Amino acid sequence: MSLYNFKKIAVVPSASDFLDIVLSKTQRKTPTVIHPGYKISRIRAFYMRKVRFTQDSFDEKLGLMLEDFPKVDNIHPFYADLMNILYDKDHYKLALGQLNTARHLIDAVAKDYVRLLKFADSLFRCKQLKKAALGRMATIMKRQKDSLGYLEQVRQHLARLPSIDPNTRTLIVCGYPNVGKSSFMNKVTRANVDVQPYAFTTKSLFVGHMDFKYLRWQVIDTPGILDHPLEDRNTIEMQSITALAHLRACIMYFIDLSEQCGFSIEDQISLFHSIKPLFANKPIQLVFSKMDAQRIEDLGEAHRAMVDQLLKEPGVETSALSSFTDEGVMDTRNRACERLLATRVEAKLKTNKITDVLNKLHLAQPTEKRGGVDRPAFIPEAARGRVRYDHQDPKRRRLERDLEVEEGGSGVYNVDLRKHYQLKDDSWKYDAIPEIMDGKNVADFVDPEIEAQLEALEREEERLVEQGLYESDEDILDSEDERIRDTAASIRERKAIMKAESQLRRSNTTSGLPRRIVNRSVTNRDLQTHLEGMGINEAVSEAVARSRSCAPVKRARSPSRAESLAREASVAARAQSQVRSRGEVGLRSEDITKSTKLKRMAERSRNQVARQGESDRSIPNLKPKHLFSGKRGVGKNDRR
Template sequence: MQYNFKKIASVPAASDFIDVVLSRTQRQTPTVVHAGYAIARIRQFYMRKVKYTQQSWNEKLSRILEDFPRVDDVHPFYSDLLNVLYDKDHYKLALGQLNTARAMIDKIAKDYVKLLKYGDSLYRCKQLKRAALGRMCTIMKKHAASLAYLEQVRQHMSRLPSIDPNTRSILVCGYPNVGKSSFMNKVTRADVEVQPYAFTTKSIYVGHTDYKYLRWQVLDTPGILDRPLDERNTIEMQSITALAHLRAVVLYIVDISEQCGFSIAQQAALFHSIKPLFANKPLVVAINKIDVRKLEDLSAEDRALIDGMRDAMRGPAAMQLGDDDALPIMSTLSENGVMEVKNRCCDLLLAHRVEQKLASRRAGEVMNRLHVATPVPRDSKQRPAFIPSTLEASRARKAAGEKIVTEKELQEQNGGAGVYSADLRKRYMLENDDWKYDIVPEIYNGKNVADFIDPEIEAKLAELEREEDELEAKWEAERMDREPQEADLDEDERALLGEVRTRRNKLVAEHRRKKAAGNNNPVVPRKVDHERKLNTKNMKSSLESMGLDATAAVERARSRSRVVKRGRSMGADASMGADDANEDGKKMRTSKSRSKSVAKRVKDEVGGGLKSVDATLRATKMADKAQRKRNKLAKSGEGDRTINTKLPKWLNSGKRGNGKTDRR
């Protein structure tokens, strides 16, 4: 049973609480309503506001009431600790007020929703909603003090240690500055502040240690003074609460040097004063600071007081451990005897727990069901335990003083972990030790693979590879001898070889051209005509070789290549007069505009994909007619996605979403 008070959510202040709920209502509900709406819609709009606000209050208040622990439901230790630290009455009163506020808010919402059902106008509905939210906020403002008090309680509870009241625990107690925190720092991994003045420890600290493979909880309590219970302060009452309710072994530390500022008589008086809290708990009285003052140096009166404390700690568990003579002694400074004190406390608590389990009714029921069977011997033959011969031999060698090297030592000598590989075969128990390192046969289909392997296979493979290299070298030499050398050729043979190489290069280039560009292109780009064969000169010679007149074809090809330039020069000549000629009789170009109408441009064009000029004009009119619908929409074409209104209402208005900060 462990309580984690760090999970309790923070309690906001009243003003922040109101802002959070109202802001959430504004963000999560509709915000636009008009007087022109139907009255049922207006009522529903404001009823939703009131209901959502009531639900928000209910959820947040219920979360607070559920997170804080109930005093009557927790362990008595935590119940009394809450009473000591925060006053149980105030704590219950604050939670009760929040519970009442939650019920009042629910009732207000119910009443105003009923009134909103009969609202006859937008104004009346709005005023009812405003009154409902205002009354809810007023109720929470009245409970501002309760919210602030619970937040302080939550902050303090989050700093409390997580103590398990039922686990194995060692409870350290005594006067202030006797060495309780020092003992805890030595036996656990905790780091409690230690100072040479009283009441350094102001609350209960928890540490953990291990003993017999079990986890133990060590509690360091604040110091206690010997005075009546009603005069003790909050710090002391924490220790009294722990002593009264925790099932733990109590370790009472006595400062034998009296450097804590309290004499042995005062420490003994405190011990006997709180002795009723030790009832039904194992008790250990430890003498601390023996490095300053020995136990033998005590006076008779002080020794008698210590003996009185020793007699008080005797009990059934202590008698089983043989603890009836001396008290455990230690020094937290030199760590002398610290672990012995811890071990004695743990053993005493374990024995005490066993006694409690045996004394319970449940243990008796279990014992009645147990039966230990003892086998009856069937003969008088002795059957001693079997000890392997290897173990006997190792024991004999060890008894003789022979040093036995372990596997770990071999590992460290041969490179360490990850490098050394243990030899497992040396411990094989075979008839012949020479068989330990034999190769394990590989069985395939019931047959040993080694029986089908030629022992000379590697040598034969090397011989085959050598013969193959010799044959390759011989073939290469013969090939070089068969090929004619260019130096041995005469002039005619060299010319023929050059023609062959040129023809081969042309064939390769033609093949690459066909593969890259293809032969189906109607127009051959200049970059494809690498040899510049496609010109008017070759075309004229080719046509004349077939008996055709190529004059018209050549003129047409030349005119099409210069059609733009000729058209411009002709237009310039037509627009010039006699005055525009220079002294050499050449025409001068003017800057007169050459814009033409659509009909004129269509007439001058030849072809254009249509068979006649009329068809071209008809197609142009049809295209213009089809575009009129788009022109009316102020769009340049089907792909026009322009939004003419730069800030349309539907795109730049509405509520803000979650995480948005921009306003309308």
């Protein structure tokens, strides 16, 4: 796995977004209500908490940002030089330094204003000091607008960089543009690098991975390099130079003998000599690409002499390939990997660590032959099939694979699983019921004459049925049993009637007074006597009863004006008496007092919860005007 993963760096917000995040967090996480009537110590603590919390939020956000970004002095030289080429190391350090300075300035502002808040003598003075503290912190962060914007661009570019492990087994493909580097990369790895018939198609480093000898390898495709001085090379070429200079890898330098890349063989050989100092202490593999278009044997004498002179360089091996026909691609890859493995082993043997490893290894060898007899290595015949599978060995153990081939192959041969059963008697393996208990299977416990015995029992049963053994007269109930049955039926019927009457009474007495009188035999005198016994005013009950009575309407003569006025006065008086005595109709006075008390007791807990404290967040205006008014297009009602 790679040691550096820049994709985990958090997004850097802009200065305005940074302030919104911190100040909204302060508003959400701290109390929001304070009153002038509180003690001054409580008011001071309220506003000091606001200032300290805002300082902690700024410090936390800036600290995480500074930790996420890599420090140029602490990372691998390859990544340090790569960042210097892409972003300018001085600008990068300056931006991080400004954020670190801003964090210290915010801490100093918070410390000063907390000291001033300790001596504030009123709520207004505390509020103004808190306002000034948060304003100075916001001003400091607004000045970091350019640094935050620059770091966000750096973060986006770092996230697009490939994850390269500088210490693993690596092959670096380099050379002039359009010589076949990306095509070779796509052939040997699972990468998908863009390949086009023009120069500088690859503008950055691409990493692909492959497996060789059960090991993971990474292959780096570098942008093309031109033959000119180092100071004249652009950013794209300097990425290749950085990888060649700092990564311990096998260098695969590609040369296009057909000159289809647009550069002559002389230019390609000259570039090899100019960048050869970067190949020090690294295995070099010269790869002649596009051999389907031009082979070494078909070169002219001048070019052949230049190539032969190049092959005489110390530590240089050659190979040829064609990515178009896949000729020599795997052979070139394998030779490069073998050279790199051998170089890494030699480098480890030259270190001091190998001494510690060799001290832990000891191979015991006999100094002389025991008894003067030569005893070579011997593998028993029983283990020969387990050690190796040799079809030509006649002494090897027969395997299921051999039986499958002899019996017709896959899909025809059926594996015999019962032959491996470990039973007391091998003849039991292929029984229809092979379950064994005490040396017997289930079939051993079955009586062989059980079917004949079952048939005899069935015949005996039929004979008894024909003789009428199972037939019997109906039981004759005596008079006592009949009487008990009738009594039980009458009791069940009476219970059903009582249950129905109870349900009827319950449905009619759900309210204070019945909706209708079921018993028509009760007179007004009986009702008045009952109400007097309960302590209810007789006149009130009579007026109410008279008002609720429904007398039949008769056609009569039209009354005179005096009679109409008298009737209206009587109706008004009756209605007023009803309103005056309405509270006394359903309940007694003591019952009304008791119900009112119970009502207040039940509301007490809800009233206590309804109180608001200083830490409760209140939203006085659910629809502030600045969020729900303004110019909107026709049919557009989305305010946010």
